[in-house]
Amino acid sequence: MRYLVVVEEGPTSFGAYVPDLPGCIAVGKSREEAVQLIQEAIEFHLEGIKEEGAGFPFPHSSFEFVEIHL
Secondary structure (H helix, E strand, O other), X not given: OOOOOEEEEOOOOEEEEOOOOOOOEEEEXXXXXXXXXXXXXXXXXXXXXXXXXXOOOOOOOOOOOOOOOO
């Protein structure tokens, strides 16, 4: 499965979250670290769901860039 991951740059770090997995977040000093950590967080999150016997939430989020002309 492939989940959409949103990466945001903050003043001193990068944050990442998964819209389809509420509460699944990660923070890293670099973009690369944040992406690596969110991948681990997704795997951990899904393992927890599996242990509970619940079904996996299938990805449904998508993205679109919108160009603004000022």
